[in-house]
Amino acid sequence: MDGDSQTRRSFLSRLAAAAGLAGLAAQGGILVRSCVPNVTYDSPSTVKIGLPESFADGLTFLPAQRLFIVRDSKVFRAVSAVCTHLGCTVHADVQQLTDGPDPGARPHLQVQQFSCPxxxxxxRADGTNISGPAPRPLARYRLALAPDDGQLVVNLTDEVGASFVLTLS
Ligand code: FES
Structure with missing residues (x-):
């Protein structure tokens, strides 16, 4: 066996070992990546909920967001339906009203209070806790208008104070 042959064999052995290590590293990377999902299953925190005119005066419940949208003409607010005790969905106790004496007026629902089953x-209708084990008022979230299509947008991570309302011009 001459020196050239040994050098070539040694080089090929090192090349094979390096290729083997590279293959193992690639497999390890794939294994680690497979543990990370490609999508998240968290609800998005900012949600478009529709055009303002699609909400009737009074109360609308959005089950997917567990959220009440309360509309009083051009004034909107978003009140969480998640009980602040242990997270059950609260019910709205409503009264059906019609606007004025016009018999053709569209009836709407006015919330009297919320109650947890x-x-x-x-x-209270504004979300303030008044009885039972709930330790604090229902959350209220920031509402805005989407600049691209004018839909109402609610930010479910941005809690606002009781005085916050979105007033349309
Ligand atoms: S979860 Fe609403 S009162 Fe307990």
Whole structure:
């Protein structure tokens, strides 16, 4: 065996070992990547919920967001339907009203209070807790208009104070 042959064999051995290590590293990378999902299953925090005119005066419940949209003409607010005790969905106790004496007026629902079916907490129409084990008012979220298409947008990570409303011009 001459020196050239040994050098070539040694080079090929090192090349094979390097290729093997590279293959193992690639497999390891694929294994680690397979543990990370390509999508998240969290609800998006900012959600378009529709054009303002699609909401009737009074109360609309959005089950997917567990959210009440309260409309009073041009004034909108978003009130969470998640009970602040242990997270059950609260119910709205409503009264059906019609606008003025016009018999053709569209009826709308006016919230009287919210109540929780789980342990009996009650909240005023503005979300303030008034009885039961609920420790604080229902959350209220920031509403805005989407600049691209004019839909109402609610930010479910941006809690606002009780005085916040979105007033359209
Ligand atoms: S979860 Fe609503 S009162 Fe307990």
């Amino acid at each position: 789980c342990h009996g907490s009650r909240y």
